[in-house]
Amino acid sequence: MEVNNEFGGETGQSDLTLVVENHKILVSKSVLCIASPVFRAMLEGDYQEKTMSEIPLPGKIYEDFVEFLKCIYPDKLKKVTETNSYQLIPLAHEYQVKKIEKRCEKVFIQTVRKKHTIDVTELYRHIQLSETFALEDSKEVCIYLASENKLAQFLTAQEKYKISDASHNMIIKLALRRRELDSEDDKHLSLNTDRQAASVSSGFSFGTYPTEIACVFSAPTDYHSYTDDKVKFTLTGYIRENNSEAKGILRALRLSVRYTITERNIRSKLIQKLRDIKPEADAAEDFREEYSLLPEAIKLAVQNN
Structure with a gap:
């Protein structure tokens, strides 16, 4: 296995090895515990991981996990951007790193406002993402933006990205209400x-x-x-x-x-x-x-x- 020493291994400050795909990542327990309540419960609670020196993390993508560590390590604190936010949000949500979750949500909102105001399919993708990771502010912005578009686009978007019936129905309700207001305005x-x-x-x-x-x-x-x-x-x-x-x-x-x-x-x-x-x-x-x-x-x- 390849060994990644960039999170304390080179200085000898690591006391734990995480195994992700075909890589060993040397890390510090204290950093993980400070950043994540999930890691804290795992490493300090009554779980078998507390006594393990090497913990496998099946199902994780190595590149994504390294990016996640770069954002929580105090000597790196890599910025959350449009490029890495989609990699980070599943891990930030799973390990309950609220600051990164909020930063990702802020980036999603900026992205849809800048690039996807008339792309209903992309708006539905971001609603699906928001529902998966409980990003209520992002979901609300996307729902209102989607409702500014044509009704026919909603069904096409829903075929590609399944969102909850509640969100889909809210978009239709808001779109119809907008058209009611348009009719009143024209008078x-x-x-x-x-x-x-x-x-x-x-x-x-x-x-x-x-x-x-x-x-x-x-x-x-x-x-x-x-x-x-x-x-x-x-x-x-x-x-x-x-x-x-x-x-x-x-x-x-x-x-x-x-x-x-x-x-x-x-x-x-x-x-x-x-x-x-x-x-x-x-x-x-x-x-x-x-x-x-x-x-x-x-x-x-x-x-x-």
């Missing part, structure tokens, strides 16, 4: 396709009442094709929520995303206003639900001051 819009309408300017203002908000969107530089003619259009929506300023801003933000409003100042003003809002107690639950259904990009912008 607040009028679409003008004549050339004169293209000259209407963008705006953001509040009405005469403290809880009334009126938002005007326009996209004079966009083009849509009608038969053989191309015309500029202006999209104008007045959002008035007489009982809830917060819901009016949420509606305006959803519309600004769906209709790809190019004027950044409108969305930035809405986001800033949303940061400052504290909904009334009787409206708080509805606000939280609608806020949770905002596109992930908007929620991140609100959180990142």
Whole structure:
């Protein structure tokens, strides 16, 4: 067998040998016990491993286990990255190394937000991973991201990566709720396709009442094709929520995303206003639900001051 001395063997500080595949890894019991409650129970509790100088670990992959040790050894403390997080999460979960589990979960969330927002199959893969290793934050982010996509994609993804019925049904429920909100939002819009309408300017203002908000969107530089003619259009929506300023801003933000409003100042003003809002107690639950259904990009912008 090949011997790996990088975890204390060369300095004589190792007092235990782990056998993984066709390799012997010389390690320190004290390091393992400090890092992992599972190793601590194994090596200090009433188990046969307590008196063994060599412990086989069947079913483990040598390269993955070495990577895991590099992340828990104090003289190495290798960083958890997108590259190694998928190797580490099964071992971190099995040996209850919570810090590495949390780091892996954080990397998974960053990865799906950066690369997989419209790839439902990848989102289902990460939901499956999250369910396997009880990563609730990662699962929630992936469920909400998946619900932003088309319903037809969910069945294709479910065929490849089986997730729980509860998660699958939640994605469908959220997707349907998003479409209900879209339908309600559209009632607040009028679409003008004549050339004169293209000259209407963008705006953001509040009405005469403290809880009334009126938002005007326009996209004079966009083009849509009608038969053989191309015309500029202006999209104008007045959002008035007489009982809830917060819901009016949420509606305006959803519309600004769906209709790809190019004027950044409108969305930035809405986001800033949303940061400052504290909904009334009787409206708080509805606000939280609608806020949770905002596109992930908007929620991140609100959180990142």
